Amino acid sequence: MSSYLPNTEADRRKMLEALGVSSVEDLFEDIPKEVRQKGVGGLPGPLSEDELVRHLTALSERNCHLGQCVCFLGAGIYDHFVPSVVDAVVSRGEFYTAYTPYQPEISQGTLTAAFEYQSMICELTGMYVTNASMYDGASALAEAAFMACGVTKRDKVLAAKTVHPEYREVIRTYTRFRDVTVEEVGYKDGVLDLEDLASKLDDSVAAVLVQSPNFLGVIEDVKTLAEMAHDKGAMLVVSADPISLALLEPPGKLGADIVTGEGQALGNPASFGGPHFGFLAATKKLLRKMPGRIVGQTTDLEGRRGFVLTLQAREQHIRREKATSNICTNQALCALMGAVYMASMGKEGLKDVAKLCYDKAHYTMERLLERGFERAFGGPFFKEFTLRAPEPVETLNARLLREGFLGGYDLSRDYPEIENGWLVAVTERRTRREIDRFAEMAGGEKK
Amino acid sequence: MKKPVKLLNELSKPGRRACSLPASDVPEASEKIPEKFARKEDAALPEVSEVDLIRHFTRLSQLNYAVDVGFYPLGSCTMKYNPKVNERLSRLPGFLNLHPYQHKDLAQGALELMYGLKEMLCEITGMDELTLQPAAGAHGEMTGLMVIKAALEHRGEKKRTKIIVPDSAHGTNPASATMAGFEVLVVTSDERGNVDVENLKSLMSDEVAGIMLTNPNTLGLFEERILEIAKIIHDAGGLLYYDGANLNANLGIARPGDMGFDVVHLNLHKTFSTPHGGGGPGSGPIGVKEELAPFLPKPVIVKEGNSYRFDYDRPLSIGKVRSFYGNFNVMVRAYAYIMTMGSEGLRRVAEDAVLNANYLLERVRENFVLPFDRRCKHEFVISGSRQKKENGVTTLDMVKRLIDYGFHPPTVYFPLVVPEAMMVEPNETESIEELDAFSEALNAIAEEARKDPELVKNSPKTTPVTRLDEVTAAKRPVVTWITEEE
Numbered sequence: 042m043s044s045y046l047p048n049t050e051a052d053r054r055k056m057l058e059a060l061g062v063s064s065v066e067d068l069f070e071d072i073p074k075e076v077r078q079k080g081v082g083g084l085p086g087p088l089s090e091d092e093l094v095r096h097l098t099a100l101s102e103r104n105c106h107l108g109q110c111v112c113f114l115g116a117g118i119y120d121h122f123v124p125s126v127v128d129a130v131v132s133r134g135e136f137y138t139a140y141t142p143y144q145p146e147i148s149q150g151t152l153t154a155a156f157e158y159q160s161m162i163c164e165l166t167g168m169y170v171t172n173a174s175m176y177d178g179a180s181a182l183a184e185a186a187f188m189a190c191g192v193t194k195r196d197k198v199l200a201a202k203t204v205h206p207e208y209r210e211v212i213r214t215y216t217r218f219r220d221v222t223v224e225e226v227g228y229k230d231g232v233l234d235l236e237d238l239a240s241k242l243d244d245s246v247a248a249v250l251v252q253s254p255n256f257l258g259v260i261e262d263v264k265t266l267a268e269m270a271h272d273k274g275a276m277l278v279v280s281a282d283p284i285s286l287a288l289l290e291p292p293g294k295l296g297a298d299i300v301t302g303e304g305q306a307l308g309n310p311a312s313f314g315g316p317h318f319g320f321l322a323a324t325k326k327l328l329r330k331m332p333g334r335i336v337g338q339t340t341d342l343e344g345r346r347g348f349v350l351t352l353q354a355r356e357q358h359i360r361r362e363k364a365t366s367n368i369c370t371n372q373a374l375c376a377l378m379g380a381v382y383m384a385s386m387g388k389e390g391l392k393d394v395a396k397l398c399y400d401k402a403h404y405t406m407e408r409l410l411e412r413g414f415e416r417a418f419g420g421p422f423f424k425e426f427t428l429r430a431p432e433p434v435e436t437l438n439a440r441l442l443r444e445g446f447l448g449g450y451d452l453s454r455d456y457p458e459i460e461n462g463w464l465v466a467v468t469e470r471r472t473r474r475e476i477d478r479f480a481e482m483a484g485g486e487k488k
Numbered sequence: 489m490k491k492p493v494k495l496l497n498e499l500s501k502p503g504r505r506a507c508s509l510p511a512s513d514v515p516e517a518s519e520k521i522p523e524k525f526a527r528k529e530d531a532a533l534p535e536v537s538e539v540d541l542i543r544h545f546t547r548l549s550q551l552n553y554a555v556d557v558g559f560y561p562l563g564s565c566t567m568k569y570n571p572k573v574n575e576r577l578s579r580l581p582g583f584l585n586l587h588p589y590q591h592k593d594l595a596q597g598a599l600e601l602m603y604g605l606k607e608m609l610c611e612i613t614g615m616d617e618l619t620l621q622p623a624a625g626a627h628g629e630m631t632g633l634m635v636i637k638a639a640l641e642h643r644g645e646k647k648r649t650k651i652i653v654p655d656s657a658h659g660t661n662p663a664s665a666t667m668a669g670f671e672v673l674v675v676t677s678d679e680r681g682n683v684d685v686e687n688l689k690s691l692m693s694d695e696v697a698g699i700m701l702t703n704p705n706t707l708g709l710f711e712e713r714i715l716e717i718a719k720i721i722h723d724a725g726g727l728l729y730y731d732g733a734n735l736n737a738n739l740g741i742a743r744p745g746d747m748g749f750d751v752v753h754l755n756l757h758k759t760f761s762t763p764h765g766g767g768g769p770g771s772g773p774i775g776v777k778e779e780l781a782p783f784l785p786k787p788v789i790v791k792e793g794n795s796y797r798f799d800y801d802r803p804l805s806i807g808k809v810r811s812f813y814g815n816f817n818v819m820v821r822a823y824a825y826i827m828t829m830g831s832e833g834l835r836r837v838a839e840d841a842v843l844n845a846n847y848l849l850e851r852v853r854e855n856f857v858l859p860f861d862r863r864c865k866h867e868f869v870i871s872g873s874r875q876k877k878e879n880g881v882t883t884l885d886m887v888k889r890l891i892d893y894g895f896h897p898p899t900v901y902f903p904l905v906v907p908e909a910m911m912v913e914p915n916e917t918e919s920i921e922e923l924d925a926f927s928e929a930l931n932a933i934a935e936e937a938r939k940d941p942e943l944v945k946n947s948p949k950t951t952p953v954t955r956l957d958e959v960t961a962a963k964r965p966v967v968t969w970i971t972e973e974e
Contacts, residue, residue: 045569045761045828046840047919053840056847056920065839068846068863071710072742080740080835081612087830090573097824101582103597105590114587117811124507126541128579131765134556135549138570141767143562144897146888146951149493150552151766154545157496160968164531170967174768176623179811207811214785214807218637218669260525290527303811313598314588314812315623316769328965334767339961345492347953351961357626357663358902362672367663370624370757374765384496384541388533390507397509403517421522438591447590473513 044090107311110442111475113405115425115466116256116450117178117205118314119306121284121394122470123382127308130381131374141334141370145349151373152348155336158380165286165383166300167293168322172333174376175368178303179208181319182250182280183215184332184366185299188323189248189276190221191365192330197222198248199241201233203255204280206455212250221247231259231418231427233266242273248299252280253292257456258425258464259418260289267296283307283320283379285423287395299323308382309375318372318379329355332366397469398424405467405476412484417459424468427452430461430483437463437483444482493547496534497969506538551952552766553896559922563867563899563911564658564706564733566758571828574761574821583820588812592797598816599796603789605823606773612826612834613735613752614745615775619784621814625733626660628753628772629700631785633668634806635751635776636727638783640697642804645725648697654683656707656903661700661731670697677905681707681860683717692720698727703747704734704865706903706911708845718748727751727780732772735759736915737842737866740835750777760822771818785809840916841866844923848914851927855934859906867913869906876908881937881944883908888955889936889947893929 048056057065069077088096112120131137135150142148142155155173162171175181186198198216200209202225209225216223226249227237233251242249249270253261263279270277276298281291284306292300305317323331329352337351357364386394402424409428410416417427428449430437438448452462467476520526536544553560560567578584586595606618622628633651640648651670653661655677662672673691678684682705699721703711711717721728730749736759738744744752756762757770764770776784786805787798798813829837842865849858849868856870872883887897887910899911914923936944948954965971 043833045571045917046833046836047917048840048844052920053843056843059850060846065843068839068842069710069741071712071863073712073715075715076742076746078740078742078746081831083611084608084826084831084834086827087833088827090828093573093824093828094577096827097577097601097820098580098582100597100601101577101580103600104582104586105594106581106585107587108581108585110594112587114589116589118588120587122509126506126538129542130545130549132575133546133549134570135552135554137575137763137765138555138557139552139766140560140562140565140567140764140896144553144887144891145956146948146953147553147891147896148551148766149952150548150550153493153495153548153551156968160495160497160970161531161533163968163970164533169971170965176627177810177812180623180627180809205811207808210808211810214634214809215667217806218634219667220669260521262524264524286527287531288521288527289525291531294528310584311587312584313586313595313816314814315810316771316815316817318769328967335965335967337961338966339957341953341956343954345953347956349956349958349961351958351965351967354962356659358659360663361659362662362666364659364663364666367626367630367660367667368624369626369660370764370770371768372623372765373767373769374763375769377766381541381545384534384536384544385506385538386533387500387505387507387535388530389535390505390509391533392530393509397512399521400512400514400517403519404514421519421525442591442594447587450589469509472510476514 110445110447112447113449113465113467113479114447116464117303118311119466119468120311120470121306121468123308123310124385126385127378127381131378136377137374142350145347149347152336154377154380156338156348158376159336161380161383162320162322165283165291166322167291168300169325170328170331171320171322172331172335174371174373175319175321175333176372177315177317177319178280178301179211181301181321182208183212185278185301185321186212186248186250188299188327188330189278193247193274193276195245195247196220197245198250199224199226199246200250201226203228203233203257204250204252205256231257231420232261238269242269242275244273246273246275248276248278250278254282254285254423257418257427258422259420260422263292263295263297284395284398287391288399304379307379309378316372316375318375330365331355333368333371394469398467401471402426402467405465408476408480409483412480417462425464425466427459428463428465430463432461434461434463441482446479446482495969496536496544499536499540499544500534502535504535504537506536506541558894559918559926560896561898561912561914563913566736566913566915568761568915569917570761570763571825574824577824578817578820583817596796599789601823602819603791603796605819606789608826609754609773610775612739613775614743615752616778617781617784618773618775620773620819621785621809622772622774623810623815624768624770625753625755625772626664627809628774629660629664629731630667631809632729632751632753632774633664633670635780635783636698637668638806639780647695650695651697652691652699656705656905657700658706658733681709682711682713685713685716688717688720692724696724696726698729700729700731702731702734704737707860707869708864708867709860709862710865714747733758734866737838739838741838750780756818756822761825762818762821769815769818771815837916844914844916844918848912848923848927852930855931867911869909869911871906872908872910875934875937879937879941881941883910885944886933886937889933889944890929891948892950895926895929
């Protein structure tokens with residue numbers, strides 16, 4: 042422990058002397074005696090560095106990681122390849138041990154990188170502005186719902202049932218205490234049911250919240266949804282998979298007002314669900330309604346280009362209870378990982394990744410269809426798709442696990458109406474060999 | 489090093505790439521993306537080589553100040569050293585490459601770590617149950633207030649819609665109250681820098697849900713009358729919320745749970761040494777007293793015999809505030825830190841943090857106005873109002889000059905109750921030599937303000953850029969390289 046505490050006993054005595062007190066206890070005299078402690082009781086440790094490394098290594102080895110099994114599990118977190126440059130950049134102490142860039146003269150590294158992040162996210166989503174990151178895809182979508190309520194002065198949002206179940210749960214929690222009503226819109230053949238939407242969409246609705254490709258893997262018709270929402274004066278908010286946007290028309294070009302998403306696929310390891318980053322991008326009209334930090338370009342006294350946190354009058358440290366959101370600390374380093382990833386892949390590389398995902402996912406589905414699985418929905422998909430398994434998913438996944446495969450997501454809890462529903466994700470990391478073996482194990486050898 | 493930085497789009501050249509991907513080993517899909525869904529124009533991501541990319545980001549990193557570079561006395565931010573072993577451990581494949589939906593039997597180590605961390609944090613704060621789900625401090629505040637609201641509603645007390653927040657509170661407090669659907673009542677500070685208890689009494693009614701307090705408060709002062717405040721709130725049927733931003737001063741000294749707080753949020757990226765990452769990721773767990781435990785976000789981790797699982801069967805839970813379980817990899821670092829320090833080490837952290845702050849205040853007190861002249865805890869607030877009045881030099885000018893001396897400025901113009909505020913938090917990982925050097929610099933600047941105010945006003949001079957035009961940035965926002973081209 043003392044390696045993090047540089048002051049020696051002699052230093053402490055010298056400091057106490059300068060203060061004219063005899064012991065450090067005297068500095069805590071103003072704390073009521075009733076609550077004063079003699080130290081934290083009952084903690085393990087202290088451990089030396091070597092003991093610590095052994096202890097945590099042992100704990101980590103009680104987990105099975107994605108390098109030890111072959112992953113066909115997605116449902117929001119994907120086993121994409123992360124190039125070495127990502128960790129090389131974010132391992133630099135100048136990045137990871139800096140605070141929020143409140144002093145721009147000595148934070149141009151963080152600020153410039155955030156500006157580049159913002160630029161690349163806007164390139165991908167087809168939007169005008171994005172903030173410097175949100176906590177995750179779920180909270181980004183919830184914040185987008187509030188933005189829409191604020192702008193339209195309406196207090197109801199419609200959430201597609203094809204949005205990630207956890208995201209919908211987060212939206213329900215966020216809105217529960219703020220008099221915002223959330224109504225769910227059903228689905229038909231794997232995509233949002235347009236008739237159900239039409240019946241629920243009226244001029245009390247602030248926004249329609251959808252995901253595309255949606256949780257079940259199917260690509261939604263964003264353009265039609267945007268037109269329907271706009272007809273009633275509502276906004277369309279789309280939660281998108283950033284990798285898919287290399288091949289799919291960006292929601293910004295199809296009429297979406299706000300595009301959010303989970304950034305994990307962009308260079309962030311799965312990490313048991315966090316930390317990653319959420320993104321939130323919007324049209325020009327919404328620039329001053331955005332939650333969170335935004336980096337803007339400006340010049341210094343000598344006319345040189347520089348970057349600063351801007352439009353801060355929206356934020357909690359200025360506006361307090363009237364702020365657009367309470368978000369302060371975001372996921373800056375994870376967004377930096379996203380930026381390095383996007384730059385590393387570049388224009389062609391990201392298309393290649395997306396194309397590999399697309400082809401391999403379709404190949405995997407074909408192999409599974411040959412083995413007694415049924416395609417649940419006819420619509421186009423990107424890297425994830427829903428099948429009806431010939432047996433309960435729990436037993437199927439248990440069998441696959443014995444063979445070293447992490448099987449697809451079991452839809453029985455969230456979508457019990459899809460019988461033996463199985464959501465399979467295939468990234469560029471899966472090889473033909475792995476896929477063939479996976480299909481063989483999934484389909485065959487039933488006892 | 490002063491040559492201008494080119495942005496990635498300016499470095500881009502068609503045909504360059506910084507990645508190597510496998511050739512496809514499957515046939516091209518026969519099912520094509522329908523024309524109406526297919527991207528018409530490529531996303532114009534930069535095309536750079538790997539060496540370009542690394543040099544670019546390395547160059548950017550060199551434009552940053554950071555804890556690894558030097559003293560970073562940002563008040564209420566607790567910029568302590570981030571141990572390197574914790575970085576290494578957080579990258580163990582068994583932590584880094586876990587899928588959140590993999591079967592619990594394949595993640596027992598992760599669950600054990602989370603459970604262990606939860607137990608240790610409960611012990612440290614004096615709380616009964618804890619969730620690790622919130623992603624940052626403000627997120628924890630919002631979650632904690634939602635828990636309070638859910639509990640009050642469950643009691644049938646729907647009309648308790650007001651939360652009391654001190655005038656010295658961080659902006660996230662009132663903003664989080666709004667997020668949780670509360671109205672904010674502001675309680676003033678007294679002449680000792682504490683909550684004005686008489687003013688507090690006058691605010692109480694059966695509409696008050698509770699109070700949010702930071703203790704030590706944002707002035708670095710312990711709320712001496714905390715037990716009296718707790719009694720006033722509890723007697724009126726309200727609850728106490730503890731903002732953990734300043735917990736560093738209390739480790740092993742006094743627990744929020746013992747002071748009467750019902751909900752506590754922690755900033756693992758402050759008190760428990762996980763890096764700030766240039767603004768995140770953080771982690772903002774909240775601890776609660778037993779009565780509030782049923783309302784915590786789900787899932788909660790439970791231990792059964794020697795195994796662990798997530799419990800989703802929580803009918804009174806507020807639900808979820810983010811996907812999955814929180815910022816797991818931040819938790820790994822915090823767990824490692826607590827294991828390294830142990831009980832005695834954590835107590836030493838608080839002692840040294842408080843000793844450092846008092847020593848530093850003693851070294852600079854002569855040159856600055858002290859709005860509240862008493863023993864501070866882990867941080868203190870001084871004012872540059874004398875320099876502003878006598879020399880026309882503002883606090884902003886003085887802290888910009890500190891940069892030329894090689895230090896990161898303290899937090900400035902906060903808390904709002906002190907004009908020209910400088911809020912200084914030298915934490916326990918700084919040595920006496922560092923404190924002496926910093927105090928000499930600050931005293932020298934006070935001298936410069938008297939003798940050569942222009943020098944101070946025109947600082948910093950040694951930085952990659954000089955002061956930036958924030959007004960134009962906000963008036964004519966350029967927020968991407970695409971807007972710039974328009």
